Amino acid sequence: MSLPLLFTPLELRGLTLRNRIVVAPMHQYAAVKGFPTDWHLMNAGRYAAGGVGLVMMESTKVERRGCGTVGDLGLWDDAFIPHLQRIVDFVHQCGTAVGIQLGHSGRKARTGRPWEGSRPLTADMGIDDWDAWDLVAPSAIAADDKSPVPRALSTAEVREVVEAFGRAAARANAAGFDTVEIHGAHGFLVHEFLSPTANQRTDQYGGNEANRRRFALEVAECVRANWPQDKPLFMRLSVDDDAGWSPADSVVLSRELKAVGVDVIDCSAGGMLARPVSSTPIGYGYQVPFAQRLREEAGIQTMAVGLIVHHDQAEQILREGKADLIALAREMLHNPNWAFDAACKMGIEDSFSLIPPAGGWWLQKRMAAMPSLMTSTHERKD
Ligand SMILES: Cc1cc2nc3c(=O)[nH]c(=O)nc-3n(C[C@H](O)[C@H](O)[C@H](O)COP(=O)(O)O)c2cc1C
Incomplete structure (x- = not known):
């Protein structure tokens, strides 16, 4: 029997993943002032010990003001490095690779945890460094009618945020991560710059489409410059957001990202509006067509995500050439041993x-x- 593609190793630059199964980034809302806790060690550890090829740790903020909640992980200071390194070392002991998603929440920062209602936090809530939690975005446009209006970043400040992504990548390398993923999806800062809805700037970072892509590209270039050549770089996009950013736009951007050294596009959707993307009714593998399109039209490796639940479903996506990697989030919460379970069911020796x-x-x-x-x-x- 030929080895299922799901369990065929994948080489990405100098990294070899033992299989194509990835734990998608999942925010744990459990950090303390940006520092990981034992919860993070347990959480990454349970997937690593469950046999996946790669654990992608959650959106970790490159600036204090980019935190979405009080429980966000941070990489805006060297002090975080040894704490993350402990997790990296543990995951490596399990034979699993580990990456970290680098993010900035932009105008969606400063909110409560989802199960507490995700409501905007306010100055009277006793957060000791409230003044450092400036709500910034490409333009002074609120995320929705319940959210406060952010402050538009100046042109010089935009460049500083680009550099913050680069410095965070260098710290991720110092902590021993095998890959980083730039969070360019779900209505957060990078996606906000791409969006004609959220970005109405008149400088070189707004206006026409090329200008709206500039921030994402500069972030990718800066991360690449601070990240070893032999380590792969992922970027997550909302390939379609139903708010003016389309799969065709994502094809153009992905070609440019590939040219500046991005290796894999992690294909998600939505997040600019409160409702899901209407072109993709929620169902099994609802975002797989995005991974297929970018793979075919941008000629870049892709990771599929979104309601991939069963091992035969995952294998079929790979066999049909729709993606190179399979990422699971909620199904991993349900069964952290999903990869091992799949290997048994598929008769892996x-x-x-x-x-x-x-x-x-x-x-x-x-x-x-x-x-x-x-x-x-x-x-x-x-
Ligand atoms: C608890 C939880 C936390 C998440 N946190 C992140 C995150 O930090 N970054 C991100 O890009 N997506 C995040 N997501 C989205 C997932 O990575 C994934 O794209 C989504 O859940 C769809 O995949 P699934 O159907 O396998 O769950 C999160 C999802 C869940 C359930």
Whole structure:
């Protein structure tokens, strides 16, 4: 039997992923003043120990004022490096690669946690460094009618934010990460610059389409300049946002991103408006067509994400050439051992070596005693 594509290693520059399964970035809302906690170690660790190829850690902010909530991770200071390195080392011990998403929430900063209502926070809530939490954006346009109006960044300040992305990438390298992903999606700062809805600037960062792409490209260039040549660079885009940014725009941008050294586009959608993108009714693999289109038309490697749930569904996406990598978020919350489980179901010979021996050794013995165990239903008698 030929090896399923899902378990075929993938080389990205100097990094070899042991399989094509990626944990999509998932905010944990659990950092303390930007520092990771034991929760982050446990969270990245459980996926790493579950056999995935790559864990992409959550959107980690390149500036204090870019934090979306009080629980955001930060990389705006060298002090964060050793704390993240501890997590990187642990994930590596499991044989898994680890990346970190670099982000800035822009006009969507300064909100409560989702399960607390995601409402804008206010100065009277006792946040000790409130004054450092300036709400900034390309233009003074609120995210929605419940959100405060942000301050438009000056041209010089835009360039400073670009540099902040670069410095955060250098720190991510110092912490030992294998890859970084620039967060250019979901209505946050980079996406805001791309958007004709959120960006109505009149300097070189706004106005026509090329100007709106400039910030994203400068961020990618600056991150690339601060990130080793032998390590891959990912960028997440909202390929379609239903608010003036289209898949055709994403094709043009992806070609340019490839030219400045981005290796993989992580294909998401939406986030500029409160409602989901109307061209993609939510269902199994609803964003896969975006990954396929960018792969075909921009000639860049892509990662598919969004309601990819089953191993045969994931394998089919790869077999049909629609993406190079498969990312899962909520299904990983449901089953952090998803990769190991998929390997067993797909009959991968050394599936037990995907997980640390403290689990794998015992499970292999159990299966040797009862070969049908991993695939059987309760009806089976053997
Ligand atoms: C708890 C949670 C936190 C998330 N945090 C991030 C994040 O930090 N950055 C990001 O780009 N997307 C984030 N997402 C979106 C996911 O990466 C993913 O794109 C989305 O959940 C769709 O994939 P799924 O259907 O496999 O869950 C988050 C999703 C969840 C459920």
